[in-house]
Amino acid sequence: MKIVEKLRLGRLATFLLNKRLPVYNWFQFKEGFSRDLVFLLAETWRLGEGDLALDPFVGCGTTSLACKQLGIDSIGYDVHPIMLFASRVKLREYNVEELRAAVRGLVKSKFERPEVEAPGFVTRVFPKPVLEDITFFKRKILDIEDEEVREFLFLGLMNAAMRCSWAHKDGAAIRVVKKPTPPLRKALRRQLLRMCNDVERFERKGSKATIERCDARKLKLEDESVDAVITSPPYLGKLEYTHAYRIEQQLLDLGAPTPQQLIGVREEGTLEDFSEVEEFVEGKPLDAKLYFKDMFAAIRELYRVCKPGARIALVTSDACSPEGVAEVCVPLSELAEKTGFKAKRMLVVNRRFCTTPARKKIGVTQEGLLLWEKRASK
Ligand SMILES: C[S@@+](CC[C@H](N)C(=O)[O-])C[C@H]1O[C@@H](n2cnc3c(N)ncnc32)[C@H](O)[C@@H]1O
Numbered sequence: 001m002k003i004v005e006k007l008r009l010g011r012l013a014t015f016l017l018n019k020r021l022p023v024y025n026w027f028q029f030k031e032g033f034s035r036d037l038v039f040l041l042a043e044t045w046r047l048g049e050g051d052l053a054l055d056p057f058v059g060c061g062t063t064s065l066a067c068k069q070l071g072i073d074s075i076g077y078d079v080h081p082i083m084l085f086a087s088r089v090k091l092r093e094y095n096v097e098e099l100r101a102a103v104r105g106l107v108k109s110k111f112e113r114p115e116v117e118a119p120g121f122v123t124r125v126f127p128k129p130v131l132e133d134i135t136f137f138k139r140k141i142l143d144i145e146d147e148e149v150r151e152f153l154f155l156g157l158m159n160a161a162m163r164c165s166w167a168h169k170d171g172a173a174i175r176v177v178k179k180p181t182p183p184l185r186k187a188l189r190r191q192l193l194r195m196c197n198d199v200e201r202f203e204r205k206g207s208k209a210t211i212e213r214c215d216a217r218k219l220k221l222e223d224e225s226v227d228a229v230i231t232s233p234p235y236l237g238k239l240e241y242t243h244a245y246r247i248e249q250q251l252l253d254l255g256a257p258t259p260q261q262l263i264g265v266r267e268e269g270t271l272e273d274f275s276e277v278e279e280f281v282e283g284k285p286l287d288a289k290l291y292f293k294d295m296f297a298a299i300r301e302l303y304r305v306c307k308p309g310a311r312i313a314l315v316t317s318d319a320c321s322p323e324g325v326a327e328v329c330v331p332l333s334e335l336a337e338k339t340g341f342k343a344k345r346m347l348v349v350n351r352r353f354c355t356t357p358a359r360k361k362i363g364v365t366q367e368g369l370l371l372w373e374k375r376a377s378k
Contacts, residue, residue, distance in 0.1 A: 001333050006347040006369070012037035013232075013315045013349045013367055018062065022198035026155055027086035028162070029060035030169070030244075033232050033315050037369075038066035041230055045311050047072050049207070051227040054305065056216035056298060057263075061087030063230045064209045071205035075221070077214035079261040081254040082245050087211045089155045092148055096199045102149045103196060107189040109140055122250050124176055125167040133184035134161050134251065156195050158248050160187040169244050215261060217271070217297040221305040229302055229312040234263045236291045236319035236328050263298065264291035271297070276338055280331075288319075288326055296335045303339040303374060312341065312372040318365035320354030329368035341372040 011017060017034040018024040024035055047053060049071050055063035058076030060083060067074035068091060078084050114135040116123070123131060137157055144150040164184050168177040214220050216233070249256060259265040268290060277296045281289040302312060319326040333343035350367035 001330075001343040002345045003330075004345060004347055006349055007351070009037075009040075009347060009369065010350040010367070012040065013369065023090050023202050024062065024065060026090055026159060026195060026198075027060045028159075029083075029086070031232075031235075031238075032059050032062050035062055035066045035069075037313075037315070038063050038230055039070070041228075041311075041313050042066070042070050042072060045228055047228055052225065053228045053230060054219075054221070054226045054302075055229070055231045056214075056219060056302065057231050057233045058087055058211065059083050059232070061090050061211065064211060065090055068204045068207060068209050071207045073208045074210070075226075076209070076211045077216060077219065078211075079213060079215055079257045080245075081213075081256070082249050082252065084211060084213055085151070085252065085254060086155060089151050091209050091211060092152075093204070094148065094152065094199050096196055098146075098149060099152060099192075099196050099199065102144065102146075102153060103189075103192040106137065106140055106153060107185060107192070111136055111185075114139065119250060121174070122247060125165045125174065125247060126161070127164075127166070127181055130161070130164045130181060130184045133188075137184070137188060138251070152195070153192065154252055156192040157188060158251050160184060160191040161251055162248065163187050163191070165247065167247055171238075171244070174244065174247065216263070217294060217301060219301045219305050223304055224307045226305045227307055227310055229306065229310070229314070231313070232315040233295060233298065235317050236264065236288060236326060237321055238319070263294045266290065266294070274300070277335070280335070280338075285323075285326075292331060292335065295332060296338070299332070299336050299341070300339045303341060306374040308374055309376045310374045312336075312370075312374075314370040314372070315349075315367070316370060317350070317352075317367040318354075320352075320363070320365050322356050322362075325354045325363035325365050329366055329370060333370050333372070336370070336372045340374070342375055343370065343372050345371045347371070 012034050015032040051072050053067050053072050053074045055076045058078045064074045064076040116131050116135050141153045164181040164187050166176045166178050168175045281292050318328045336343050347369040348366050352365050353361045354363040354365050355361050
């Protein structure tokens with residue numbers, strides 16, 4: 001595999017550029033990549049009408065949304081209820097007049113102080129009046145019959161609520177930083193009107209986009225049905241998305257995935273393990289062992305569902321722990337080769353210092369865009 005430095009692509013591997021893009025920014029997902037990465041790959045690979053793209057770790061739906069704009073059919077899978085919810089709401093096509101009417105009705109409703117029932121960690125990150133407003137609006141939204149309108153409003157409420165919170169996210173940790181916050185009603189009105197405007201100006205094509213709950217280790221797809229994969233799997237040792245979104249999860253009454261459903265978190269021996277990887281993971285710490293076994297299962301599934309000649313792009317990063325750097329980019333490409341893929345290139349898009357909790361530098365991790373291909377014939 002060729003390793004090439006392309007640090008100028010570094011921003012594409014982050015969510016930063018999506019923050020300014022309509023619809024893409026309806027849910028702030030730090031662990032996501034940017035629309036422009038999908039645009040770049042689709043152009044390079046000449047994907048278009050009639051092609052099917054897959055993201056087996058779809059997160060907040062960037063691959064699916066970008067494909068929708070480009071007229072490429074897509075399938076997005078995930079196991080996290082909040083990611084599935086956010087992706088679905090972003091991908092829907094709405095009647096904007098209906099949305100505007102619902103928004104008007106909601107933001108004009110007369111406030112009645114509700115009984116607030118919320119777990120301790122939620123009450124700590126919101127000023128009391130904000131939490132009361134959230135509870136009030138949440139109940140109003142729950143009364144709306146139309147599921148699509150209701151979920152659109154819920155995503156808006158969640159976004160506005162986070163803007164009015166004292167929560168400061170630092171990886172998986174949520175710190176309480178008390179500061180003045182805007183009134184929730186005002187933030188909600190602004191957010192929902194912005195989302196309605198986005199719906200009006202966002203151009204999407206008629207291609208199909210499916211979002212479904214599915215474990216990437218067991219894809220609900222037929223053999224050789226996919227033309228391209230653009231994805232970013234969970235990073236080794238980084239389970240931020242299971243903890244850092246627990247406020248949003250609670251606000252929307254959405255459950256959390258079980259450890260069993262997540263890559264690299266299950267107990268050993270609870271799933272089929274492949275003899276091909278035993279030697280590969282020998283001597284690695286338990287978390288790395290499980291991670292690579294699960295990723296092997298996912299990559300094997302990708303191989304099964306890809307058409308000969310299909311292209312795969314995977315954003316991932318080496319891991320950093322107090323013990324030092326654990327390589328991930330190169331080993332994942334080795335696993336891909338084991339399943340039959342040709343690991344063509346790794347573009348190094350970011351380099352970061354790995355530090356101890358006391359900020360001592362102990363190494364450098366590489367973030368990579370791994371490019372694989374299913375050979376046209378074996
Ligand atoms: C790094 S994020 C993906 C980010 C995504 N590319 C984006 O731009 O929004 C990894 C995702 O994998 C999901 N995930 C974890 N284990 C999974 C599994 N077994 N099957 C499918 N998805 C899984 C997580 O819920 C998370 O949303």
